[in-house]
Amino acid sequence: MGPPLVSSGASTDYFGDEDPSFLEALNKAVFPGDLDDSMVVDSEVCIEETTRATSKRPRSPDDWEEEDVQSEGGSHQLEEIPPNYTDDSTIYGASRFGEFGEYMRRKRAKLQIQNTEMDGEGQASDSSRKIFRGLAIYINGWTDPSVQDLRQLIIKHGGAYHAYLDKKALVTHIITCSLTPAKIREFKHMKVVKPSWLVDSAKAGQLLPWQEFKYKPGERLEDSQGKKAPQASLLNGFVSQRQRESQVAEAVESAPIGASGSKTQQPEESIPEPPHTPPRIPRSKPPLFPKAPTSPTSPSHIPPTTDPTSKSNPYASSKSNPNASRAMANPAWRQAHTSVAPDFIEGYYKHSRLHHLSIWKAELKELVAEAQERAEKGLMEGVDSEEGEGGGKKVGGGIDDYTMRGAELVLVSPKGKGKAKARDLDEDVEGERVIMHCDFDCFFVSAGLVDRPHLRGKPVVVCHSQGAQGGMSSTSEIASASYEAREFGIKGGMSLQQARKLCPGILTIPYEFEKYKQYSLLFYTILMTHADDLQAVSVDEALIDVSSSVARLKANRARIQQQSTSESELASVHPAKELAEVIRAQVRKATSCEVSIGISHNILLARLATRRAKPSGSYHLLPPSIPTFLAPLEINDLHGFGRSIRQKAEEKLGSVVLGELALKSKGVLCEVLGKGTGETLYNAIRGVDHKKLDSNKPRKSVSCEINYGIRFEGNKQAEEFVYRLAEEVAARLDKVEMLGKSLILKVMKRDATAPVEPAKFLGHGPCDTFNKQTPLIGPGGRATSDAKVIGEVAWRLLKSFDFDPVELRGVGIHVTKLEKSSGVEVTMQPGQAKLSFKVPIVDGGGGDRQEGPSISVQPIHGAGGDDEDDDVVEIIPQPPKAQEIPETLEIPTHLDLPSFSQVDKSVFDALPADLRQELEAEYARRSASPAPHLFKVPALPTHHHQQPQTAGPSRLSPPKPKLMVKGTTTTNVKRITQQLAPRSRPSISPTKTKLFVGKRENGLKISDAELLKLGVDPDVFGLLPVDLQREQLAIARQSKGGFGLGLTDNNSVNTAHQKIIIKPRNRRSTRSPSITHPRRPPPPQALYPPLPTIKQRGPNKGEKLVFCETDDVQRVIGEWVERCRESVVNERDVEYFGRYLVGCCESGGGRGVERGVEVMKWWMVLLRGYWGVWEGGGEGDVEMGEGGKGRDGEGRDGEGRVTSEIVGRAWWKAFWEVKGRMDEVVRKKIGGSLSLK
């Protein structure tokens, strides 16, 4: 656009047609969001559901099916619509719009009650008029809105919920979705009604006549058969749309839960009764917009359906997915998108969220194990220098290696041992044990919103289908839903189409695996700082034992109180809670995401506490409230107890509520659930749990399986696939340096009654699964990791089943009976070698490790300088510089699956000022230290002293708490530093300082202004315990003096530069052999090299493209923009960026252009998010450059502050400038207009 042009131009240009949808999406996003905040639905009916379980599922457990499919009919049409999507959207938009009014209104109303509702507290009455006052309700069995939801609804509206039916006389009504014949008889004389009575009444704001909702045995309810039936009814078309909608809304079901399989459907729901639909639905489901989605209906159509129900089965399985059938009819399409595609496995894994979750978990466990070993060893020898390669562990410097491995985590030292010991010794001392369960709130969504602030507060979900894609018939699964989305009943695991039925305005954002990994590392790094012990649960979740940290805080507090009265108030807050809030604040600062923390004295309770902490908070479940807390929970609320057990409990024990189950004897529970499970439950009901944090157990199996997109046409293809899968497994075995002696082939075969193409696009649908195990014999001896051998064995097993390859829907290869490969061997790769080292070591102890990364820690003892110390450890920094090289290194280990990479610089920059300062201080320290080593870290007290932990605090001999604390902090710093070091800074400059310094500040009297001056966030500072405050202060001062932020560079220019370096991939990835570090030999190749490529998709779906995938470029841009939100963007960066894009367009062929366009769109989206208002006003010029660099990046205080307008205009100016260059290139290259079309 020319200069002036502006927006329109934009739309015109790059986003030509798609724009509409693209823009629409943007608008939508904003739109609804505005309202948001509260979401509506008051009844919230969220449903939940689930459950069901399935009883049936005859065979395979799965049945996912989306039943939605049913809606399929609708979807069908929708499908066609897409083309005109624009129009549609317009049309739909209109209607939506109207609905939005209602939506908003509701939302607003809901707002008021929203927060309060859940907690027992209550509240609010407003929406909740006590319409159920006087009612005594008992809920029987599984229900559509879950029992829990119904219970809340009942209570919220003044009713009484009875968990037991023992006194029938007291119960006025029984709510159920299904009754067994026996129960029917039993309840014959009672008022048995469907859940919709409660839901509809709540919506209507008045108690509706129960008779209209009377439960009739004949009616379907799903229940056992579940699946299908319900759907069928829905589908049937006749229900008017409106009715349908309302049903949906009400019923809401939800989908299956996240996890597993069988789900599905069921949810369905309750829909059995379409008819009723209550009288208006005044408020209640906001979501329901009638909208068009649905439509028509006929489910059928198309032949594919094979036999939908034909078979008699009740479950019949779902319906087929017409879109899939159509696509599968095209040979070329099949060749390109199903298991027969040459790079199917690679592409599949690259996009599989579940695969990523699994890999990450394994990597995190490994990192934690390494940290623990290190801590225990206490020091290790430092390897010292390893710089060269080292980067992080193996990976040397990898800068970023992608795997987490590159990163190093250090456990808290103080306790390292201490803890361990302490723990072991006093296990019983429960009193002392403090466990925290930390979990990000809607992790994928939260991470995605960091760069999309304009979507905050709106109903957002993460899924592969973006924007309007898929219309209303997308079977894309939702990985995570924002809390706003949950208000509509949307849950993880459900399909996008189901979600759209619940909330047509739902917004979708793409996966950003790289980002999740980075945040996770930051998260773990922070946790390590406070934990005595840590158990990696998942990327976004961990259990930590903070007993010693809490004890220390407690002790300090006591001390302080004595000293000064001023802080007495603090006493009211339990130190554990205080620590939890500190952790939350640190993670928030580091990632801009919310983490919730549950605290208690054992794992079981800490986990349950998290649930209450959840939206965004912390909750300490203390002994006195345990009984009350547990009684109303249901069995499946317990970790490890899922739907299957729930069903057993319901059927054989007559209840799923803990309060009721508490009456059962241990014997009964064991009889029904098995010995171990029964006892675990018995104890859990009483809040007892003796489990310890996961100790690093050796891996027992390595597997690989794919149950998606499996569609073979002949044995040849199946064989080819099996061999490729075998290569994958072999690569994974090598990666962990293990060999196996036994192989298990897992096969999923389409259930005879299931449609050829299941409801879920390319999903496996209802299947029968088969496993076959056989010994795996390698060449010489037994265990092997040879791909060829594995492939042959696997294929032999598959053939032995003699299944028609066309019927296969899933294949998996599991290798068990593992043993470590002999040391070396594979080790070859440098990179890997490093990693591996760990293994060999086992005994050797001695020298192993070199982790090299850079840091090694050695214990020093005391002495030193400071006081404290007891256990100090030295850290040897890695050679900074090496880093550069490292980057390139990359490592390609085998697949590169997503693995964690070290935290990259940008992430480092994103760290909160306080944390960053600590790091900086650490760097300074390092550089300062003569030898490279030597930092002190409180580590174990090596020989000298004894008590570790406890001592910890004490460590400092004197009373000075601060020291102790400090020690801790220091430690932390180190850890983080270690982690970041490799990548971070090139410049480590220097200077000074020392560590510890004992700073003696005492009181924490310091003004905010002063804190700001030091770069310390007053808010966070305020949350810190006194000792930590001191520490922070000391460090902050130090760093200021030392080398202030300056060196870090985060400041504008440098930072920006780095970022802009975009091509990170280039850099990082490695790919350039040339760059490879000298030392490192070429890595082995990954089976599937990662290509970071950006996704380039057709220009057409611009929107999607824009949001799709995470690619480095987008990430970099996001960070760049984010960084310069308050300061004017640097011209040089813009210039660099422009050159990069132009180069991109010129070189990459059409793809380069597409990519460039994609990047521009992304950039535009970001700018619109922050400075949309200034988009058009191009005229005012702002000087670029200068403003920004100024001072600090963060705090900027007052004075010459750059206004948002100036910053925004500068950004837009930069945008148009770059766009102008792009246009030229595009014109030349593609011809005509810019619009790429």
Place this chain on the structure above:
DNA sequence: ATCCTCCCCTAC
């Protein structure tokens, strides 16, 4: 009693 095999189940 213990262990082993062959599942199912659960979690993220």
Place this chain on the structure above:
DNA sequence: TAAGGTAGGGGAGGAT
């Protein structure tokens, strides 16, 4: 379009 993986806990039942 969509990407339903993966490892470990544990139970049932049989072999030892």
